[in-house]
Amino acid sequence: MSDPHDPDFAAAWDRVDRLLQERMIAAFCGEEPWRERMRATLAVAFAFLAEDPERARLYVVDSLFAGEPVHKARHLAIERLGDMIDGGSEEAMALARPPIVALGIAGAIWSHSHGLIRDGRVAELPGDLPQLMFFTVLPYLGTAAAHEELERPFSGSL
Amino acid sequence: MERLPAGGDRFRAEMISRSQRDRILTAMSEIVAKRGYQGATVELITKRAGVARATFYENFENREACLLGGFEEALAEVRSRIDAAAELESDWPGRIRAGLAAFLAYVAENPALARTCLVELMTAGPAAMERYEQALQSFAPVFARGREFTAGSEELPETLEDSIVGGIVWMVHQRLLRGEAALVPSLLPTMLEFGLAPYLGEQRAAEVAAAA
Numbered sequence: 450m451s452d453p454h455d456p457d458f459a460a461a462w463d464r465v466d467r468l469l470q471e472r473m474i475a476a477f478c479g480e481e482p483w484r485e486r487m488r489a490t491l492a493v494a495f496a497f498l499a500e501d502p503e504r505a506r507l508y509v510v511d512s513l514f515a516g517e518p519v520h521k522a523r524h525l526a527i528e529r530l531g532d533m534i535d536g537g538s539e540e541a542m543a544l545a546r547p548p549i550v551a552l553g554i555a556g557a558i559w560s561h562s563h564g565l566i567r568d569g570r571v572a573e574l575p576g577d578l579p580q581l582m583f584f585t586v587l588p589y590l591g592t593a594a595a596h597e598e599l600e601r602p603f604s605g606s607l
Numbered sequence: 608m609e610r611l612p613a614g615g616d617r618f619r620a621e622m623i624s625r626s627q628r629d630r631i632l633t634a635m636s637e638i639v640a641k642r643g644y645q646g647a648t649v650e651l652i653t654k655r656a657g658v659a660r661a662t663f664y665e666n667f668e669n670r671e672a673c674l675l676g677g678f679e680e681a682l683a684e685v686r687s688r689i690d691a692a693a694e695l696e697s698d699w700p701g702r703i704r705a706g707l708a709a710f711l712a713y714v715a716e717n718p719a720l721a722r723t724c725l726v727e728l729m730t731a732g733p734a735a736m737e738r739y740e741q742a743l744q745s746f747a748p749v750f751a752r753g754r755e756f757t758a759g760s761e762e763l764p765e766t767l768e769d770s771i772v773g774g775i776v777w778m779v780h781q782r783l784l785r786g787e788a789a790l791v792p793s794l795l796p797t798m799l800e801f802g803l804a805p806y807l808g809e810q811r812a813a814e815v816a817a818a819a
Contacts, residue, residue, distance in 0.1 A: 513729055513730050513736060514730060514731075514732060517643060517645075520643075524784070547797055549778050549781060549782075549794065550774075550778075550797060552777060552778065552781050553774035553775065553777045553781075553801065554774055556773060556776075556777025556778075556780065556781075557769075557771075557773035558770075560740075560743075560773040560777070561766060561769065561770065561773065564740065567733075567736075577766065580764035580766045580767070580770075581770070583764050583767075584764065584767065584771075584774075587804060587805060588800070588801060588804065591809055592804065592805065592808055592809065595805075596762065599762065
């Protein structure tokens with residue numbers, strides 16, 4: 450376990466954050482519909498966390514107990530995920546949602562990841578992608594699209 | 608002045624002790640909400656509560672125990688309000704609407720305590736975080752009852768209710784972080800659509816939300 454009170458903790462957290470954000474942004478940018486880009490983004494994020502459990506623990510779990518600068522940076526990371534999710538509102542005008550819905554979804558995804566990482570079960574996170582996509586898509590594209598996410602063939606990677 | 612009943616000294620001592628505990632809990636939530644858990648020292652808490660340091664330790668083993676004590680009292684109170692509001696309703700969507708409204712009203716009435724319990728508690732250490740998560744999970748069955756009204760409910764994700772509760776709490780979390788506790792009750796229609804649509808479908812959920 451990394452020590453959140455270590456003076457180098459914030460720098461270590463920033464390095465992980467930068468790496469993860471690079472991958473997520475690369476997955477999210479593109480011409481495909483929002484739903485496809487969102488799935489790709491969550492898939493790379495979950496794969497990134499699952500490939501190194503210690504790194505995932507530092508980033509998601511230990512960071513809770515670090516100081517205010519890390520809390521703020523952590524919160525910004527959740528907001529960035531919320532901004533990506535909020536893209537669903539632009540795509541589905543009929544079901545446009547206030548931005549706080551996207552933040553709620555981002556927070557719930559983060560909380561779900563936290564529970565698995567803390568319990569040493571981060572390897573299960575990529576397998577939860579269909580369930581979390583159901584939850585992400587539903588407010589914007591409706592229940593039929595959400596159920597399609599559960600039925601998509603899933604290999605555990607992109 | 609009316610005489611205290613038999614055993615009055617003990618009664619009075621209990622009342623004083625209770626009052627001191629309440630003052631400590633109030634001071635703790637005010638300071639944690641303002642300075643964060645790490646910045647809320649026992650010295651600051653006792654100074655604000657107007658009690659001696661020894662009194663703090665007579666009531667709580669340490670700072671974390673004090674924080675968790677406040678959380679447990681707030682949780683019991685909010686659960687009682689939710690249950691009281693929900694039981695007046697005859698159907699499940701109505702109970703969700705009434706319970707959520709009671710929760711959001713409690714947050715708006717108690718901004719410092721709400722911030723302490725929903726924002727700062729999780730930064731206090733693994734034990735506090737675990738208790739926070741347990742408390743959230745205890746509300747999942749309230750939503751899971753919606754599966755009884757859902758065709759093909761066995762197809763719904765098993766993590767759905769935890770996600771709904773987590774999402775709702777995170778929305779409140781956002782408002783509290785921005786110092787907007789007073790605006791929290793206005794989230795009710797949005798939360799109702801968010802929490803009911805997986806079970807009732809978008810149209811029915813929107814109708815319930817519009818009636819809120």
